[in-house]
Amino acid sequence: QKEVEQNSGPLSVPEGAIASLNCTYSDRGSQSFFWYRQYSGKSPELIMSIYSNGDKEDGRFTAQLNKASQYVSLLIRDSQPSDSATYLCAGSNGGSNYKLTFGKGTLLTVNP
């Protein structure tokens, strides 16, 4: 069964620190990975996607993918209280499968 596991959290960091969110996956066929941010009571919002090994940076966010270790991470630099949310990791094995397998999410709190 395909699974995506996230560090359970909750994770608490002070404002300005780096928040590190981690995710492992069991399906070696997974090709695409996504990080969603979900504020309480709101819908998930896509913040990063990554398909290749290595790092991908977008502003304060860096996604990292290591397919050999089946590991995906999201770093948030200069964390802000507005980053406080649940972060969902999701993977897809592409092809004709348009489905995402979601992790259970990690609740991040950034303390002012």
Add this chain to the structure above:
Amino acid sequence: DAMVIQNPRYQVTQFGKPVTLSCSQTLNHNVMYWYQQKSSQAPKLLFHYYDKDFNNEADTPDNFQSRRPNTSFCFLDIRSPGLGDAAMYLCATSSRTPDGLGNEQFFGPGTRLTVL
């Protein structure tokens, strides 16, 4: 702006009274999804359509049905809601890519269903 719209945002129904939730999109995406999300849980996929090709998840209860009359609209029908169906219902869309990568899914704001 291109977007995914869901109506209503909040729906209250009585036990056993059918409800229909709607989703529309202006992204011109060919894949549409319905998810159920309960508190502190990951979204659970109920169905997805690739164009008009309907795909039902094996564990989606028969109580849930879906229609996609055209590429822009999709409906979720709950025929006899039970207390356990109270949840956030999320519609999402994505666009098929030739290389199979991508598949970013974009979510609507959700419909919060309360069953009394």
